[in-house]
Amino acid sequence: MAELLQFVSSGLTVGAIYALVALGFTLIYKASDIINFAQGEFVMLGGMTTVFATLAGVPLPLAALIAVVVTTAIGFALHRFAIEPARGASPVALIMITIGASIFLRGVAQIIFDRRFHSLPPLLGADPIRFGGAAILPQSLVVLAGATVIVTLLWLFIDRTLLGKAVIATAANRLAARLTGIDTRRVVDFSFAVSAAIGAVAGILITPIALTSYDAGTLLALKGFAAAMLGGIGSAAGAVIGGLLIGLIEAFAAGYLSSNYKDAVAFLIILVVLISIPQGLFGRAKVERV
Amino acid sequence: MLILETDRLSVAFGGVRAVDEVCIAVESGQVFSIIGPNGSGKTTLFNLISGIYRPNHGSIHFAGETVTGLEPDRLARRGLSRTFQNLQIFSRMSVLENVMVGHHRHEDTGILADLVHWPSVQRQNAATREVALAALARVGLADEARRASDSLSYGALKRLEIARALASDPKLLLLDEPAAGCNPVETQEIDRVIRSLARDGITVMLVEHDMRLVMKISDRVHVLARGRTLAEGTPEEVRSNAAVIEAYLGDHGSREAVRAFG
């Protein structure tokens, strides 16, 4: 029982991060039909920038803020300078651009930061909380709380604000959105920026637990993407549920089967989902009209 | 001989009955036209017959065999060919290469032979080239063979698709709005091509809006409205059918039809 709780807690914690990454994917995909592989790098940049800012003497809260701002700017720049110029290219070409951006950001991080693992001090102290025989890190609760706040804020934004409606409109039909006066380029800029911000916050939250390094982004992107696919790409609720599910499956696989193949879980899920239910759990299947 | 028969063919998308209990019978060697207002289900019917959509119920019989639900490539291999309303040209290939692909179902070299370029492959390439050039000549595009296909005019591209479909040596050729978007000169060309096909005994099914063309060259006309059959008969019968005139041809259309008969 204790073991089960342990797995559930660690699974949900890391699953919350996957959920945030998946949410970032979904937001960008909804607004622009693009799969952004640099999403993982946003998470990495959030963590790494905060670490190095604190190492340079900046107090933690300010460092975190700087990290979020910097990452948001990078997200914006990614859209403006890498994606926008290539608008009209095939979906695969666009994915390649984001993959190129992801590798580029990794490479730059390697140079500007370093190649070591880094951590951040946990928000609520490091002593594990004993619960039903399991040891739960306080930071886990911070992560889950943070993720919940972000998801709620995002939902409120999409549902209650005009800009949020504009995002939905752009996602539904770009041309129609433009015809009603929506500046779709700004909308997509915005979705990239927000996705980057979400990623950065996720990175800051998880670093105390999972550490961070210049190449932490790639695996995160893949798992976040698996989560988005599992939930149904284009469905925000699906992204969250998908993320939590993958986190849980991973934790159980690592615990009961083999910890070596932990990462393979996400890859396997990608394949299985795409082969059997490409639209995911909550997505809608597309009909091709000739 | 009946080359194509559909029996109460139906398909629905969401709640919309795009094609509803349509029965048609096409005799070999005929020019059989399907007309109807926009949204009446003409292209959907073509998509059903050519296997792109699966019917919800009803059946399709081609050359005496039941072919309901067969995939498009399997239908093609039985001798059914079609063109597309929205042109599906192989834009990266030359005019000649486009038509050569049309002949694919008759090419019998395997992939290993292709890799090694056996003499059989060279012979096949030459033979296919001949067939393609002949098809291009029939539609009046023989001189454009070496040109990039995306450099052709719209009307020429419509003829290119017909040539490509011809290269497969079909028993039944479905032409989906071959004259759509064509100017009068181009339409004349299409007219000439279809007549020559009919003369050579190829059964042609036509979806068209151009009433003059339809009335001039069709042996039989089938009218669809909102997915259902409204009328069928010879061009004269159809154009003088009150329901058809009311629902579709209208005042203008029936004058067009009269003019078509000169």
Added chain:
Amino acid sequence: MRALLQTRLMPAIAVAVLVTILPLSFSSAYYYRIGVLVFIFALAVVGLNLLMGFAGQVSLGHAGFLGIGAYSVAIGPVHLGAPSWLCLFGGAVLSGAIAFLVGRPILRLKGHYLAVATLGLGLLLATVLTNEARWTGGPDGMSVPGLKLFGWSVRGATAWYWIAGATFVCGFVLAFNLMESPTGRALQAIHDSEIAALVLGIDVARKKLAIFVISAVYASVAGSFLALFNGYITPDAAGFLRSIELVAMVVLGGMGSIVGSLVGAIVLVVLPQVLTIFHDYEQALLGLVVMVFMIFLRRGIVPSIAAAFAGRR
């Protein structure tokens, strides 16, 4: 002379001549070594180009097949005592078989779904190679016994130059042949309009699967050569970065251009060698190159040059 210049195989002959006379300019074994690496990767890229540039599919996990070929000639001799050349064939068969089994379901997918599925496949293969340490030596890799052909030990950059060069030229010719054949036309048709191809009687699913298997075999042979030549292999050979490098080579050289495959391989093999002092910048540069080419020069080097010449005439 004119007829000779216009023979179908002119590019292949030109490349064969190039391969033969290039060593005249080599002043040390180092250049032979670069040549070997270029031919190895160019071989893999030709295969990938058939899939991507030609048939219009995509594979972001192709290094996985490279890895299978590489580890086959490592595991076979070391753990099973089988001769290297047999393991090379075995690896190719295994790669082909995996491509066949997984290809059937995933090639139904299109666009970014297919891209991600192949990504997942490549990662899965790389993960297996990393984890099954008992067989593969784990993340640190394993050493690869040298190739013995008819009792003669194939060793040294010079010998490998000729072997890799000859194999590349063969792969080149096969690909060229395919382009001018019924299968080649069918594949190009599938790229331009799958629905039109279907309606003309082309068995689209089967053709896509065939080209996927062929491209996997190309990658596998290349991987086997890489392992045999280097004498060592690590799981990085099958990793994500390697897969992206291969795609970058395809895009750089020109999608659909067989000659471009060689150009792309040359650029991305030679550049890191030339920039060894910038080793730390390798990843950043790769990312930048991919981005720049995909944004501005999507056609790739060879088609762009060809278009420039055509325009000038």
